[in-house]
Amino acid sequence: MTVEVPLSVVVLAAGQGTRMKSDLPKVLHCIAGQPLVEHVIKDALALKASDIHVVYGHGGEQVQNALSAYDLIWAQQTERLGTGHAVEQALPAIPDDHLILLLYGDVPLITVATLKRLITVSVTEAGNDALALLTAKLSDPTGYGRIVRDNDGNIQAIVEQKDATESQLTITEINTGMLAVKGKLLKKWINKLDNNNAQGEFYLTDIVGMAAKDGVPITSANPTEISEIEGVNNKRQLAGLERAFQLRQAHQLMESGLTLLDPARFDLRGELIIGRDVSIDINAVLEGQIVLGDGVTIGPNAVLKNVSIGSGTQVHANCVLEDSVVGSDCDIGPYARLRPQTTLADKVKVGNFVEIKKSTIAEASKVNHLSYVGDTTMGSNVNIGAGTITCNYDGANKHQTVIGNNVFVGSGTQLVAPITIADGATIGAGSTITKDAVANKLTLTRPKQLSVDNWQRPIKK
Numbered sequence: 001m002t003v004e005v006p007l008s009v010v011v012l013a014a015g016q017g018t019r020m021k022s023d024l025p026k027v028l029h030c031i032a033g034q035p036l037v038e039h040v041i042k043d044a045l046a047l048k049a050s051d052i053h054v055v056y057g058h059g060g061e062q063v064q065n066a067l068s069a070y071d072l073i074w075a076q077q078t079e080r081l082g083t084g085h086a087v088e089q090a091l092p093a094i095p096d097d098h099l100i101l102l103l104y105g106d107v108p109l110i111t112v113a114t115l116k117r118l119i120t121v122s123v124t125e126a127g128n129d130a131l132a133l134l135t136a137k138l139s140d141p142t143g144y145g146r147i148v149r150d151n152d153g154n155i156q157a158i159v160e161q162k163d164a165t166e167s168q169l170t171i172t173e174i175n176t177g178m179l180a181v182k183g184k185l186l187k188k189w190i191n192k193l194d195n196n197n198a199q200g201e202f203y204l205t206d207i208v209g210m211a212a213k214d215g216v217p218i219t220s221a222n223p224t225e226i227s228e229i230e231g232v233n234n235k236r237q238l239a240g241l242e243r244a245f246q247l248r249q250a251h252q253l254m255e256s257g258l259t260l261l262d263p264a265r266f267d268l269r270g271e272l273i274i275g276r277d278v279s280i281d282i283n284a285v286l287e288g289q290i291v292l293g294d295g296v297t298i299g300p301n302a303v304l305k306n307v308s309i310g311s312g313t314q315v316h317a318n319c320v321l322e323d324s325v326v327g328s329d330c331d332i333g334p335y336a337r338l339r340p341q342t343t344l345a346d347k348v349k350v351g352n353f354v355e356i357k358k359s360t361i362a363e364a365s366k367v368n369h370l371s372y373v374g375d376t377t378m379g380s381n382v383n384i385g386a387g388t389i390t391c392n393y394d395g396a397n398k399h400q401t402v403i404g405n406n407v408f409v410g411s412g413t414q415l416v417a418p419i420t421i422a423d424g425a426t427i428g429a430g431s432t433i434t435k436d437a438v439a440n441k442l443t444l445t446r447p448k449q450l451s452v453d454n455w456q457r458p459i460k461k
Contacts, residue, residue, distance in 0.1 A: 013105030014057030025059030033269030037105035082201030096184035144174035385411035
């Protein structure tokens with residue numbers, strides 16, 4: 001859909017959020033690793049808004065810093081005098097002929113599709129400007145403003161819970177707070193608001209009655225899911241929306257062909273690109289940019305952050321992979337860790353309790369057990385024995401280890417960098433190698449084995 005008139009989005013993000021019981025402003029609490037308000041900003045960007053206005057108050061500097069990557073227009077609400085007053089702070093910077101879309105920084109799950117429907121009904125079939133409201137029907141509408149319609153179904157007013165009559169409280173259609181209307185109309189109505197109500201605030205909802213009085217059509221649209229309109233006021237609600245959002249992502253990915261063994265135990269905090277026949281087991285956490293090639297399987301309790309994995313690779317249980325590139329047909333884990341700047345070529349094996357850091361490992365090499373490889377360039381068809389470590393840190397600086405092709409390193413070996421192990425070299429088990437190892441020869445360090453007479457094992461006191 002293309003918006004026919006310029007669109008200005010106003011995001012209200014000035015609430016203090018005292019029920020969150022946190023020093024962090026409410027709108028900066030996260031869902032899927034992203035601040036609540038950032039979800040809303042991204043929706044506005046997807047709508048190709050001409051400008052995005054954020055009304056801030058409590059913790060304003062923190063909010064501005066968190067959203068510094070975006071081109072936003074900021075408006076400060078210094079006093080908390082109601083939603084009408086909050087919206088008023090943004091209006092001077094918005095031209096009269098723009099369509100204003102009002103969103104909330106603590107209502108993060110609203111979808112672009114729903115907002116497009118709302119924008120569409122802001123103009124009637126006859127082409128007249130309308131006040132478009134996003135409404136929903138709830139089985140329990142307690143706490144929400146009620147949509148009051150006449151006998152013909154036309155919206156006449158919104159009545160807040162504390163101001164509603166007994167009969168109005170039985171209405172199940174509620175106001176979500178989100179609306180779309182031309183700037184010139186909203187400015188006119190905002191100027192007429194008063195605070196003669198139970199809360200002593202300037203209710204934005206009073207503009208609905210003004211619109212009806214002025215003969216401006218009042219239209220409505222509805223969300224696809226109730227979670228789209230739910231706000232966050234406490235940690236329980238935050239957790240509830242986290243699950244709703246994750247389940248939404250899981251369903252979308254499964255429709256694209258992903259196999260999730262349990263979509264209720266899946267967390268994506270970024271973007272996931274998948275090939276065909278990809279499978280992810282329970283409790284996997286995916287952060288940042290993740291690419292999984294055809295036939296990749298991810299075991300339970302894995303953590304992947306900014307990782308690209310080639311086709312056919314298996315990542316077993318309890319692995320942590322971060323800022324790494326893994327080739328095709330590799331076998332990782334269980335209990336393996338790939339730290340940043342690690343690159344594995346095809347058919348590499350990284351086994352249990354192995355840590356790789358800032359290293360490149362060529363095709364078909366194996367680091368199977370209980371080893372640490374750091375700041376290393378490793379060739380192809382290398383076998384690293386159990387308990388081997390590259391000693392890359394001298395207490396002040398990091399040093400490089402270079403291992404050639406077809407090298408065999410025996411178990412329990414220390415390679416003290418800087419060092420080069422040439423092609424075809426064999427390192428004897430238990431060695432501490434401090435000098436370059438010669439190609440195609442056995443290199444080892446091994447003192448004479450001794451048995452000490454008159455030695456007694458210590459006894460526990």
